Amino acid sequence: MQKQQTLSRNQKIIFDLIDKSQEPMKAYSILFNVQKKGIKAPLQVYRALDKLVEIGKIHKIESRNAFIACQNSSCQISKATAFSICESCENVSEISNTKLSKYLSNFAESSGMKYSKYNLEFFGLCKKCKSK
Amino acid sequence: MQKQQTLSRNQKIIFDLIDKSQEPMKAYSILFNVQKKGIKAPLQVYRALDKLVEIGKIHKIESRNAFIACQNSSCQISKATAFSICESCENVSEISNTKLSKYLSNFAESSGMKYSKYNLEFFGLCKKCKSK
DNA sequence: TAACACTATGTAATAATATAACATTTACAT
DNA sequence: ATGTAAATGTTATATTATTACATAGTGTTA
Ligand SMILES: [Zn+2]
Ligand SMILES: [Zn+2]
Ligand SMILES: [Zn+2]
Ligand SMILES: [Zn+2]
Numbered sequence: 001m002q003k004q005q006t007l008s009r010n011q012k013i014i015f016d017l018i019d020k021s022q023e024p025m026k027a028y029s030i031l032f033n034v035q036k037k038g039i040k041a042p043l044q045v046y047r048a049l050d051k052l053v054e055i056g057k058i059h060k061i062e063s064r065n066a067f068i069a070c071q072n073s074s075c076q077i078s079k080a081t082a083f084s085i086c087e088s089c090e091n092v093s094e095i096s097n098t099k100l101s102k103y104l105s106n107f108a109e110s111s112g113m114k115y116s117k118y119n120l121e122f123f124g125l126c127k128k129c130k131s132k
Numbered sequence: 133m134q135k136q137q138t139l140s141r142n143q144k145i146i147f148d149l150i151d152k153s154q155e156p157m158k159a160y161s162i163l164f165n166v167q168k169k170g171i172k173a174p175l176q177v178y179r180a181l182d183k184l185v186e187i188g189k190i191h192k193i194e195s196r197n198a199f200i201a202c203q204n205s206s207c208q209i210s211k212a213t214a215f216s217i218c219e220s221c222e223n224v225s226e227i228s229n230t231k232l233s234k235y236l237s238n239f240a241e242s243s244g245m246k247y248s249k250y251n252l253e254f255f256g257l258c259k260k261c262k263s264k
Numbered sequence: 265t266a267a268c269a270c271t272a273t274g275t276a277a278t279a280a281t282a283t284a285a286c287a288t289t290t291a292c293a294t
Numbered sequence: 295a296t297g298t299a300a301a302t303g304t305t306a307t308a309t310t311a312t313t314a315c316a317t318a319g320t321g322t323t324a
Binding site: 121 | 174194195216218219229232235236240243244247248249250251252253255256257259260262263
């Protein structure tokens with residue numbers, strides 16, 4: 001068990017919003033949604049996002065510039081992330097597969113670099129969209 | 133052998149620049165470098181980049197918003213890309229490993245989605261930087 | 265408790281990345 | 295020559311992210 005991180009006020013507001021969202025959220029959409037709570041500037045959002053990513057509570061979907069809450073309770077730090085992204089409905093789900101992550105970290109370890117993390121994004125049509 | 137794509141004027145100018153570069157190039161840096169050749173607007177650059185990505189001549193490094201020429205002659209289309217990225221010197225190299233790509237496309241095929249492509253980015257220290 | 269270090273916050277301005285909208289031109293197949 | 299798709303040119307604007315600087319809270323230790 002990792003040490004439990006206490007979130008600051010802004011971090012908590014922003015995490016709660018992302019966590020409740022059914023879809024990845026973009027920074028300026030987050031900003032718009034938290035303005036009533038007193039968070040008025042982009043930087044306040046980006047700072048909270050940076051911290052939340054750092055401690056693994058959220059992940060950035062790089063290809064979409066968007067953020068989702070970690071869907072994998074054991075993923076306390078964002079050092080090995082994998083996602084399926086639907087190119088039609090833009091649904092994103094986090095993949096949590098031990099074999100896959102073992103395979104990839106082994107691959108990285110044997111590659112000659114001093115490996116610190118990876119990010120993998122699969123694209124295609126989700127189950128719903130492919131049956132349409 | 134795939135059909136050989138003929139590049140248009142702007143596409144060729146921009147591809148040549150990226151291909152000669154020793155490092156990933158960002159869109160506005162590309163723009164700056166091709167202004168003397170008559171390409172004056174961001175959109176001209178982005179349109180060429182889009183096309184070059186589509187036909188697999190270059191790849192976008194999503195975590196860096198930068199572009200590199202494909203280093204894998206057999207990679208005629210950007211449907212399965214993998215990179216090592218050095219967090220110190222920002223060197224990026226394309227990984228071309230048949231086992232890895234087989235493993236990942238099999239994984240995707242068996243995941244329930246209608247898989248179309250993936251992108252994988254490893255982060256860490258490259259050989260040079262780790263020995264410093 | 266005072267001093268210190270560290271983290272977080274507030275605010276304004278601006279940088280960097282990317283697209284929309286519209287007009288025109290080129291390539292090339294019928 | 296006509297139609298059509300791809301590419302280009304141009305202006306304006308949208309979106310994403312950071313710099314710089316000032317202030318406030320939190321916890322540790324002298
Ligand atoms: Zn996670
Ligand atoms: Zn879908
Ligand atoms: Zn390639
Ligand atoms: Zn390096």
